[in-house]
Amino acid sequence: MRSLVLIGHGSHLNGESAGAVYRYAELLRGRGLFDEVIEGYWKEEPSLRQVLKTTASTDITVIPMFISEGYFTETVIPREMGLGHQGPVPEGGVARVIGGRTVRYTLPYGVHPAMTDVILARAHEALPDASPQDTALIVLGHGTTRNENSSRVIYQNADRLRDSGHFAEVHALFLDEDPKVGTWPEVVKAPRVVVVPFFASEGWHTLETIPEDMGLTGTVTAFPDHPHGPQQVFYAKPVGTHAAVADVVLHLAEEARGAGGQGDPERGHEAAWQTFLERARAGLRVGEVLLTPELGVFELRHMLDEGLPGGELVTLVTPEGVRDRTRVTDGGDHRPVHTLRTLPRGWRAVLNEADLRRAVHYLYPAVVEETYAHSCHALRHTPWATTARRQTGIYAKVQKATPAQVEHVAQEVCSGCLRTRLWAGERLTFTFLDRVPGGLPCAEACTFLVAEVREEVSGKRGAGHGHSH
Amino acid sequence: MRSLVLIGHGSHLNGESAGAVYRYAELLRGRGLFDEVIEGYWKEEPSLRQVLKTTASTDITVIPMFISEGYFTETVIPREMGLGHQGPVPEGGVARVIGGRTVRYTLPYGVHPAMTDVILARAHEALPDASPQDTALIVLGHGTTRNENSSRVIYQNADRLRDSGHFAEVHALFLDEDPKVGTWPEVVKAPRVVVVPFFASEGWHTLETIPEDMGLTGTVTAFPDHPHGPQQVFYAKPVGTHAAVADVVLHLAEEARGAGGQGDPERGHEAAWQTFLERARAGLRVGEVLLTPELGVFELRHMLDEGLPGGELVTLVTPEGVRDRTRVTDGGDHRPVHTLRTLPRGWRAVLNEADLRRAVHYLYPAVVEETYAHSCHALRHTPWATTARRQTGIYAKVQKATPAQVEHVAQEVCSGCLRTRLWAGERLTFTFLDRVPGGLPCAEACTFLVAEVREEVSGKRGAGHGHSH
Structure with a gap:
């Protein structure tokens, strides 16, 4: 079993940014050479910090979907993904074993001779x-x-x-x-x-x-x-x-693989999803989503739309349909953080079990994996100081933020989020796996919060408190 | 049966403003001379436009809780409440019959000789x-x-x-x-x-x-x-x-009443609440609130907190407790519009049937009455042009807003609101009374939206789009 991970930059403000990565992921899924193709982003979800957790196999190939080498491919991505590598990536990529997964990280597609x-x-x-x-x-x-x-x-x-x-x-x-x-x-x-x-x-x-x-x-x-x-x-x-970039990605992946063997299903990941599916088969609420089993398929919708006849809602039948419908708020704003309580209403999705997994992955990226890990006392929390110390470039200045500044910004940014900030000492005893819909863990400050703290430190965060990136 | 209505200014930004009116309402409830004491506000909810609908009797005395006569007592309050009166209020107040209710409007407490x-x-x-x-x-x-x-x-x-x-x-x-x-x-x-x-x-x-x-x-x-x-x-x-202001209010109310008779329960209002209670006795979701009947009492909590053991939540036992807990978001922000999807989590309320009514009135002011009226095809919608034409003072300039400007602001402001904008042509077929939790009608633009449109027309509405009043 093999997983392919495509890494994009993403954006806190603009929904277009992730679009190209989506398209390549779909093309590559169509080729069928990998058991799954997952997208990860610096500024969207699943984040670089989360994306490995969301992969189903122990054999992962990570392709930075960038046109050239540089700060992102050599510094940000390896650091955030915990690859234990910094600087230029050799031809053929680098390989590491991380938490039982073999992870190969390649050069960006743009430098490949193809x-x-x-x-x-x-x-x-x-x-x-x-x-x-x-x-x-x-x-x-x-x-x-x-x-x-x-x-x-x-x-x-x-x-x-x-x-x-x-x-x-x-x-x-x-x-x-x-x-x-x-x-x-x-x-x-x-x-x-x-x-x-x-x-x-x-x-x-x-x-x-x-x-x-x-x-x-x-x-x-x-x-x-x-x-x-x-x-x-x-x-x-x-x-x-160009669609042919998908071929370049496959070249990169094959060259990185070398004589590597076949991977296996990752056990923790599989256990998380089996636990989730077991709950789902009896009906489940996850965050703002109501999940209802129906004759072998599952129906998903916003909890506030419970009870509406299907004809009153837009019916979606693919995980990608769910992804695209829930990428913006009802007001049309981009949703870089999926656990903000801004899930749009007015839709339902009818999906089989395999598609349900992918749809929930898109709705609440990494939430099933992290919540299951939390329930097994296996979710590692990263305190703010550690998150801040890791930052480089324009974000290095968040290291200057006082605890009061961080808490002030978090009060505003995180109060609209479903997650419970374990990294700030908040306690989460019951999760949606225990049938408490709003019980979702937050293991560390997300890039959205980091960016807001940077604005605060820069004195640019007024009453409007929107950051500009 | 008699209702006393206390009118305050309220604030879109600051939760303190309504506090004084709350305190007098509680003092006057304690006196027991009125069957109910209701608060209404210009810039909070129930709004001046809604507050009469929320009264249970056909005999209403309205006291403006202002220290002196002026623009609010002579222009804004009578206009918004539809009293058919403008200008100085005579001693003894004015009386009107509005939709089957006898409404007496008095001078502000500050001018009373007491x-x-x-x-x-x-x-x-x-x-x-x-x-x-x-x-x-x-x-x-x-x-x-x-x-x-x-x-x-x-x-x-x-x-x-x-x-x-x-x-x-x-x-x-x-x-x-x-x-x-x-x-x-x-x-x-x-x-x-x-x-x-x-x-x-x-x-x-x-x-x-x-x-x-x-x-x-x-x-x-x-x-x-x-x-x-x-x-x-x-x-x-x-x-x-001073607490003695409560006595002044009672003097005003008695003088306004004159030889007036005893009122009756208002039938539409009673029907609305009986319908609500009938649904509630079987368990109900209203907006973000989950309402569960339990051995003769009712438990209310945020839907996202469903399933949490009671000990994990702050338990409230009075309608006022619910009011105070839900007046701010989890981030500590004031909630002038109660139907914004920002209801705080972390609490439960255990209440008898009478207190349940009052708690729901505080949680979602006027929502039961308006939703019931909507389900009976009796909720009148006020188009934007009519709302705009009514505005005076600093808000008169919203009349200059183009339909595109109004829609632009509404997209942002209203997209986070549970209500469906009937006044803008949106359709609402199923409500929470039909067991669709998010089905709540919006009969006309609220003062919060009016204020935001004013900012837009004034060119003051940037990315931060907060208005300053």
Whole structure:
């Protein structure tokens, strides 16, 4: 049995951020090469701290879904996941045994040589009849002073594509370092030019800065009076959103696996879910969710919608449907923390037992595993001081927060959360497994609270107390 | 059967505001002269728009718990309660028949002649052996240019107290108009001086401005070198918080009643509560509350606390206990709107049937009456335009809000509320009386939403979107 874990950045504010990771997870589930594909995030749930607990097997491959190496892939992800590794990840990844699970952590997908194929695929989408006679290719990177690997990967891809002979010329150009993208009319000679942005997703750079720097007006732009004669530019979509990235992920996973054996079901995880299912078969309330067994399937809905005829509610039939419906509040706000008491109403889900597990995983990520562990006295609490000490970068300053500041922010942020703050000394004797719906443990401060404490320390947390990230 | 309704201002931000009205309601309940004593507020619940619906009888006396006449007593309260009256209220009050109820609306307690006794009581508290030989009394008013009655009442009280012969001298002095309080060393000759602030409650004026203007350092201050010789000042508490105000309220109520007859139980109200109790006897969920019948009594608790042993919860045994426990969120924030999904956890209430009614009235004011009316197709909806048109003073500007602005604010404010916005065209087919816990009607925009729309129109509603009143 094998688990694949895809790691994204996520966002406390914006629901779009996790979308790309969702799509790859679904593509990879479709391939059927892993028994499960789980998503984890820095700023959403399951968090980097929780995601390993939510995997069902003892053989885990973790892929950072980032376009380049850097602070997240080398510092944040390994640290938060407890991989006992910091700094550049070697080719083939690193492997650790953590709590009985073999965890392999790979390079980000963007540095894998197979990305050359993705660039080529994007180029052919933009200009299907690109030819070595008259077509130039620009591989366009961000470029940065913070990580030299970032531009090296662009050059390597350009080299491979030049060697492939598919194009008359291949250039590596950058937004933020030389050779700059604005120089293209001087360096590119071919009459047809395909531009492939080596970016993770559509965004400000692909939609604004690149078109502006290059003078593009759409997917195809004509330049009649250029130094090397008339030119036509075909602007491709960013590589990071191409379906072929799923193949790159599989390459990475296979290379990381090496001669590794087959994993087994992880016993604690299985025990947690069997306990949950046993309760569920008799009907159960978990947080704000009412779970009712019905002739071999299960119905989930908001507790406040109990008793409503099914026809009054939107009926969902997949775990992904539940995930998407409950990612926003009834007011349309993003829900980075799923245990906040803001579960939307107006829906029901009808699911079989396997889908129920996945739906509950999406509804309340890591809650079944953590609650079961708590009931077995096996949930480790991380006090605030330890959480704070671990922080780096812009979050390092939370180490300056006084206990009173932390408690003040927690009073506001956590009072709307179902979880009981064990890490702050709160006591939880009965959980939803004991049929107390609101009994959910909180083992450590989440990144949302950490971010709010940072705002407090920075003096930016006014009456409105929203943080901006 | 007779109902007494006490009207306070209330606050969207501050839980203290309603406290004084609560205390008088409890004192007056203790007197037993009315079958019920109900509190209503402009900025809390039950609101001025709802409070009449929550009264059980057809004979209602409404007392504005204000120290002086003015905008609230003459404009806001009569308008919001639908009394068909605007402007100064005659002595003896006004009476109207509204929806089968006889409603008498009186002057505010502060203008009643019996306040003279309250001033005297406060004076004797501050200086029990005050004597006509050596003691002067200062009746201290705010004074204002907006309502001349305000100072007239102070003069009338001073005149009556002068005539009573209890003091060597009696002076009427003011904070904001002549004769100013700062002139007291010139005008007051007696060696002992009692100062009684004619204010509704302790606050900035009684705690800061008056002591500063008079040079007071505590409840007793000595002035050895004054124009008329050494003087000692005894500073009394404000009149508005004296228990004897309850007697003033009863005087007002009796005078308003005149030759009025005895009221009857209001049938719609009684039907609503009988329907509710019938459901409750079989166990019921109302909003976030779980209601369980237990051997002749009822247990109430937060739904999320279902299944917790009683010993894990704070046990409440009075409706007032429930009221006070649920007036703030788990984060300690004031809850001006009771149907927001922020009901605190951690408590249970054990109550008999009569107390259950009052506790549910406090938990979800007007919800039983409005939901029952809705289920009988008798709940009138007030569209936004009508609500906006009614607004005056600083809220008149909500009339400028576009439908999109109103909807934008409502999306944010109302999405956390249990109620379904019938006034905005939302549909509610099943209510908690049909055993759908979250099914609660909203007949019109509440003052909280009106205030938020005002902030939006004023451009003051940022990401933090808290209004400041």
